[in-house]
Amino acid sequence: AKASVAIAALPSTEELKNSIIKHLHGSLGTDVNKASPQAWWRATCAAVNEYVYDGLRNTQRTHYQQNTRAIHYFSLEYLMGRLFSNNLHNIGIYDAAKTALAELGLNIADLEDQEEDMALGNGGLGRLAACFIDSMATLNYPAIGYGIHYEHGLFKQDFSDGRQIERPDSWREYGNPWEICRPESVQEISVYGYVETTYDLQGKMKKVWHPGRIIKGVPWDIPVVGYQGSSVNVLRLWESRASDFFNWDVFNSGGYIDAARQNIEAETISKVLYPNDETDAGKELRLIQQYFFCSCSLKDIIRRYKRANGDDWSKFPEQVAIQLNDTHPAVAIPELMRILVDRAEMSWDDAWNICQHVFAYTNHTLLPEALEKWSVRLFEKVLPRHLEIIYEINRRFLVEQVDVLWPGDNDKKHKLSIIEDGHEPMVRMGHLSVVGSFRVNGVAQVHSDLVKSDLFPEMVALWPDKFTNVTNGVTPRRWLKACNPRLAKLLDETIGDEWPRDLKQLNKFAAFADDPAIQDAFMAIKQQNKADLATVVKKLTNISIDPHAIFDIQIKRLHEYKRQHLNLLHILALYRRILQNPDYDMVPRVFLFGAKAAPGYKLAKEIIYAINKVAEKINNDKRVKNRLKVVFMPNYRVTLAEKMIPAADVSEQISTAGKEASGTGNMKLALNGAITVGTLDGANIEIAEEVGADNISIFGLTVDEVKALQAKGYHSWDYYYQDAEIKAILDWLETDYFTPGKPGELSAIKRSLLEGGDPYLVLADFQSYVKAQEKVDGWYRDQAGWAKKAILNTALMGKFTSDRSIEDYVEKVWKLDACKISQQ
């Protein structure tokens, strides 16, 4: 047996076949003659799980025996997508399974399509968490992901006459083969109620929280298989249930109906993922969700710690690191304080010392509407004891830190206070996270710089060494090897097969950028991937697209700062040029969008509607002569991304500079050989550094120019009056040209860009964007030149593996050792 590989022995094709049949009979209770594709898929999952569980047992035993320090990743979101092909690839039995299934008369792709996406996240932050747990397992770091076992993930999206409709996502309606319920590790947590101040016999004050409700947390474990079977870690997701203990009383007092109602309320906590991305709604249920999973997870960590170390807390910070994925789980800080001070009866100073050596916080956004604040009123109602603790954390912070550096400076105290003063006092979760953590990081260099200069400058003055950068990354296993098998094979053949676990190896591919044979092979692969996507597009939208056109792709959540409407204005400019000049010379282009809008985000939904209406018109206009096609793919999600990314020629990364913290789709697309049209924002800056100026089309205002323009006063109307093309396009949107008989239906965009002041500087960047697109058009006309650029994009993206991000966290934040897994 190989050392450091958790999974002992891999099956042959024959063994897999037998195992699948065995499970078809023994686990599914059906027969080869009548099994549905769903049953075959489940039987195959069960067969795969024999190896997954083997690795899981070996990993857990090794970690326990070695009493390893571990990282605990706290995240409200995990955007896992499908696990079937990912697990097969990571175990290293994808080809064997494919053959085994073929010999049973089955197509592995049909089986893959039986799986619902596990969409327990909104976008970048949730997908980042999924890439990170893949990398932590691959690199053999003792790690556990903690989150919520939502019954409903992110809503499914349909279009009805071009407008977004949301439908519930019931991803585990019929069960999920990857999760294991662990009733032996149930936790109970409290909410509501009041705090009583008591005194013991020595006269020492003691706070007693009398909760109003007790809720049970049931853990579900999802094994996370590292590449080539390294470690098998777990993602532990908590499901809320009514507490048996609590219900007993209610039942006994004759309140049967009341008890049923309380059951429903308890179960509501893990019912549904909040679909907001970058807007804080401040809803009570959301705060309870946050507290519920943080409290369950902390108790789980402490139980494990005590099993190994007894009642001696001194080693706790050596053994436990907790990473807060944005401020969403920041309530874990006062919760750990409460456990230590109220339950373990530790002194405040000792408890605070532990906290400050355990927590680290990652900031993912600077947008003011995304910075979480909870009203003191709500906090007091839901978590009265935690509010007191936050007050005390704040009091000491202001007295012992702020007033020492800036004696008597009330202005500084107002700015830095965890409690924001005002008509409705608020708890600032970002402030709490910085104060309670030993390290704070942003997710790309420019973003980390802005976190320091614009968001928390005074905190930096207090603790200069607390702040650092860890640039995001993506797992090359899912985002190249599994989703783009043709390119993966070409890479294996030209540079060897080490790149999936050592992405810097891709550098070697750069030597082939001028090689005509490799250029042809690379372009042929792109062509086949585009043909595959064209088939998917036809099936989903009934729109026919030409695989020889440039595939220009913008996939991400719909948000004004991401500027899908800038893309739309460019499409309208091209369309108008074609109508004005029937011979307008451009390389045919297909613009593909994928985006969900938060259900309450009105303007985002109007932008979707406008793109769909413009698409309808353009796609059916004979005069266009197929130079333009516009497709809005419904229900964008991880599984659709896996089909779109390998087929992209152009990657749209066009956020207003300073607004996109990092971006990760930008990395996935460039890795698969797409040329980026992008602003100098987030990780685009670092991508440009890596691939070089010749291989990316950069445009638009820089962060500093954006700041300068806004300081001097930005007047979008000037662009409207001074640029005839802009004026014509915006006026066009107001007519009934795209919505026959209904003028004004698409005017929301124009209104926001003019009366609304164009907060994201769409008009300021418009002409620069058009030029960047013309540059791309020119590049594409030289196919060998394009091939070279595309190859260099793939070759020079090695930095952006999430393995590198994790190694950065380990070095700068977690100080963890990898743990070689031994087999029994």
Ligand code: 26W
């Ligand atoms: C409170 C509501 C809410 C919900 C989600 C606020 C903010 C969020 C997230 C921070 C949104 C998000 O996913 N941010 C993205 O995080 C990615 C991973 O770091 C970055 O690559 C993206 O630039 C950032 O927008």
